[in-house]
Amino acid sequence: MSDDENNIDDEAREILSRAGLADEVEASTKKERGPSQASQLVALAREKYEMFMSEDGRPYGVKKDGANIALPLRGKAGLRSQLALLYTDGSGGSAPSQSALADAMTVLEGAAQAADPRVPHLRIGRHHERIVVDLGTADGRCVTIGPDGWERTPKSPVLFRRSGAMKPLPEPVRDGDGLARLGELLNTDEEHFRLLTAWIVACFIPDLPHPILTFRGEQGTGKSYAAKMVIGIIDPSGAPKRTAPRDIKSWATQAFNSWALCLDNVSIIADWLSDALCRAVTGDGIVDRALYTDDDVVVLEFRRVLAMTTIDAGARAGDLAERLLTIELHTIPDRERREEAEMDRAYADAHPGILASLFDLLSEVLKVLPDVELTERPRMADFARVLAAVDQVRGWKTLESYKATARDAVADVLDGEPFAQAVVTLVDRSGPLGVTLTASELLERVPTPDKLPKKWPKDPTRAGGQLKRLAPALRTIGIEVDDSKRGPSPKKQRLYRLTASADRRCETASPASPNGSGSAVTSGNRGDAGVGTLASPTSTGGTLGDAEGDAVLFAASPQDTAPDLREHSRGDAGDAGDAEMQPLSNAVTCTECGYPIDVTEPGQTTHPTC
Template structure:
């Protein structure tokens, strides 16, 4: 064949790619490639260690006898494919958990054959999802899960609880509720904080809970030094597990709040002047530690304390993890069985708790198995409120002042007047008690601090509100009157 009659290499590559792969874009404009009939999607510009589309394209061309092509031809072909894909429909990609059609959700087993678990209120099964329904985006943190066992009759949950050292049945119910919550792609779940004395197995239990969702390669990580590194770690996996925390600074605390309930991070794209990269993150979070010091109120509302106790009998790491790996299919199967049962259960949505989705899940779990999860969740939040108050001298002082207010009465003053009154109450008349570090120095600072601790005060029967009369702004503190006998009967 004459030289001018040969098909250019870029056209050979483009024709082969369009025949064997489906190309689409996400909302941020990233173009992905998906092999026909396979749910795994890879960005065409990726050069990552999990395998890039460029690599699978080169391997496919070689194995199908079309030859080996140089980098220039591949680049020109991928440039054209990327440009053409920008006109395709937008479809999201997912890590580990994804929403599906007809109220179903999917769990990626991280397998090379693409088999995943479809979870529906009527049951669950293992199948390869339709690429139009689910696009998995594997990362280096995507571990492989075993095929879950069928017809377990709840044995897997019992085996898991025997391997863990939870201090009470109520704590066990909260751990089960959290695992079920991790299988939801949209509903936020509070972050378990595994606490207990030294030697209680906090790290081991944290790894077990993580590996039920992330596979045996899942592990605890050290707390990152800053918010950017935390977001990077969160974006690459589903469950983010941080081990041996000893301190939570304000920035890290705020970042954890965003991770639990969802947020977006925007930064300038590399090698550009005006383009940006958007990173959306909403992930389950898990932490372990003995004590992290003072907990900020907004984070406390998003935590799930799980207390452990020291085991009576010690086992070797090798023996423990060998047993866990053996029973993991049973654990996963039982968790899926219970998830189906919970999602099919009707329950009222508690309207008085910040994490209403998780509270509703606890109510459904109680309706399905009567584990007392909702009551345990309320008790855990009450304990966290105590922790916040014990670590906040301003909250203690406000509660001390409110104790002198008649039930049903309210006190209204400007922020400056409140600052003066609370400061006098803390220092004590004539005692010259020094003010602690961080005590509000202006009325504005006091008002901001009160807004932060407002939910904690409300949980202790002290309501704080803000308003204006004429040209003056005020802060109002109220102790509501207890409900009358008639109102109590209506409540129950």
Template sequence: MPEDEKTPAREIITDYAQAHFRYFRTADGTVYAQRNGHPVARPIRSQGTTGSHRQELMVGLFRDGVGVFNGTALKEALDLIEALALTEDVQSVHIRVAPGWDGATWLDLGRADGRSVRIHPTGWDIAVPDPREVCWRRTQLTGELPLPARDTDGKGIDLLLRLCNFATAQTECLAIAWLIGCLEPSVPVPAPFLTGPQGAGKSTGGRMLTRIIEGMSGDLRRAPKDEENLIAAVAAGWVTALDNLSHMTPDLSDAMCCIVTGAENVKRALFTDGDVFRARYRRPLLLTGIDVGVIRPDLAERLLPLRLERPRVRRTEAELWADYAEALPMILGSLLDLTVKVRAVDVETPTDLRMADFAHLCAQLDAATGFGSLAAYRAALDDLNDDVIEGDLLAQTVLRHAADVEPGTAQRMTSTEWLHHFTRLYTGEECRPLPKGWPTTGKVLSDRLKRLQPTLAARGVLIDSGRTYEGRYIEISRSPAAPPHQQQTL
């Protein structure tokens, strides 16, 4: 055949690709490739070297006898495919958990055959999802889950609780509520903070909870040193588990708040001047540690303390994880059964808690099982408020001031006047030095009080601000319904 009558290699590749793959774009403009009939989607511009669509396409061309092509032809074909895909409809890709049709939820088992769990209002099934309904995105953090067992009669939950060293029944029901929340893609869940004495198995317990969702390859990792690396790690998986936290910087605390409730990160795209890359993220977060020091009030509202105790009988790692791997199909099956049962319950949503979706889930769990998880959640938040107050001398000083105020009465001053008042109250007659971090200006005091507002409100101290023709003011009062507050010791 004359040279000019040969079909260009890029056209051969393009025709083969369009016949064997479905191409679409997401809302941020990323183009994905999805093999016909298979739910897993891969970005065609993947920067990774393992499992990329380029490799997938090359292997398919070779195995089907089409040929072996050079990099130039592949690049030209993928450029054309990407341009054509940008005109297609937008579809979302999901990691591990995804919403489906008719109120269903899908759980990716991470299997090569694409089989997943479909949780629907009447039960759950194992099937390969329709690619138009669910597109899975997988990374190196996506582990494989076993096929869940059926007809477990709740035995899997009992097995899990025996393997973990939870200190109380209240802690156990909160852990179960968190696991159910992890299977719901639209519900923000607080971050469990596994605490306890040294040797209580906090890291082991964290791994067990994580691997129910992420598979046996799921593991804990050290907290990244900067927010950008933390966001990258969060975006690559579903459950992010950080181990052995001993200190929490303000930046890390703010980043964790964003991870739990959702945020968006925008940065410049690589090798461009004008384009930007958008990363939306909201993920279940799990933390372990003995003590992280001072907890900021906004993070405290997003934490779920789970206390563990030292086991009476020690077991080897090999024996423990062998038993866990054997029990995991039954644990997952029992969790799915309970999830269906909980979702079928209709209850009122508690309106007084920051994480209202999780509070609603706790109320559903209580109605379905009688556990009492909502009361346990309230008690846990109350304990966290105590931790915040114990670590903040300004909060203690405000409570000391409020102890001398009649319930139902309010005092109004400028932020600078309040700063002088609290400083005199703290230093006292001994004129002791001010601690590090004490507010230095009225503006700093105002900002600190805004952060402490929910914590102090839980103790019956209300803080409000406003403006008159004379200027801005801060108003502090005691709630009439609040019980008398015991004076805080400074």
């Protein structure tokens, strides 16, 4: 009997009331109907599940006597479908109506809001000093790793959530040297393999930023397959490799539902995606309008493990480059190439042993990590501490390797920035005291290509902004940028002081090579912390660039030409007379702003702007 048939309309109620029969009919009707389906669903849910809200405002339910897995109230694999199954099993096969389920969900959302918020983790969680890894099985089994070792556990001590993108992890089994078996599946050298191993270990530590793993190599190096294997070790998925997202909303959806994911075959990184990747490394939250509402919002919070494959990702922003960890893959000769089905079998067979060896190493790292102290802290300092712990346990040098790859990534960024190359040239030719100038003077004095590249600043404001953005990358190659001073009134223009470190001056003032030019360091032969991204001087002098805006950077002091930085003269390191570069002119301190100036006229004691 439907609800409509059981209801007594107002006219019928009035007639029955006059006859004195309304109360009896109403009682009889209620007796026949019993509790509604929605009421039964709510009672069933509250008996078997605990409702709560996550800290980002999403309602969940977790089974009281089952796996410690949070089920969203809505969705295909959520509490709604579980309740429908329970109701059907308990009512002799009668399924609840969609309207009853919707009403029940509304009531349960209210119950969730009344409870204290909780944090459901995705794949990896922390429980005191131990790390918990969700194996993704239906019964909620997990592995816990601590300083005293690791063990398999039937129920997780922390709350996890699942997504449709997740697949189960195999149970780890000690079966020989799992790391050696992983090395056999990858075609990289020992140094990069050790660095990759340390990165994977760090990926099982949830509360720190992880650099973006970048597999780089030409076609035929197995980048995509290597990325699929590595992501599968950490967080197996039906789609471990993804194409670059088209917008921030699709990116947020992907990142929210996977602990680790890979963007495959990246050729160009849009500015918005570069920013999104940086935020996902350190922790991100994206606000979006809730479905079917006008003013309610949902928040997607995540910190993720990211990987990327590329031949050449093109120009990258400096902040993204500082968050990359690049692994170079070698070309696989045709005679050594293996079929993908064979690789799949070898990987599936090795996966449990690989996990066991990684967890053994992770346990050792957790034991020594509290006592690890860094004398120098790079940009990703938390990750660097993990590398130092791995080095202490294994006797490796992964921290040194990571610093070298970070320097290379920053140097690659500067290679693609003609204005940055021009600034490097200006500083390297300015002696130990460097230069102090305004943004407009900077535009006038840097070597300027005949045809300005697209990224070349069009005015002083843009020049100052671009210099500020490039400052971290320039600092990595030994060039300091200080913009804390201003000139005197009335203009009070910002002054930029650009100086090269002593190590960099020694590098750029190295003895002349047999052909008479300085021993410059390029992106192809860089490798020292103080080495900049410099190109060797050409035989025709120091003019910058061609139609594409490539800049030629100098590694020697000027010759006998007039000391005007706008003249692109070529020098010889032999003219310097010592290990340092010879300044263009005698430098004195400005009596107004206190910064050194290059004296170009007799008796000059202040900057032109002062």
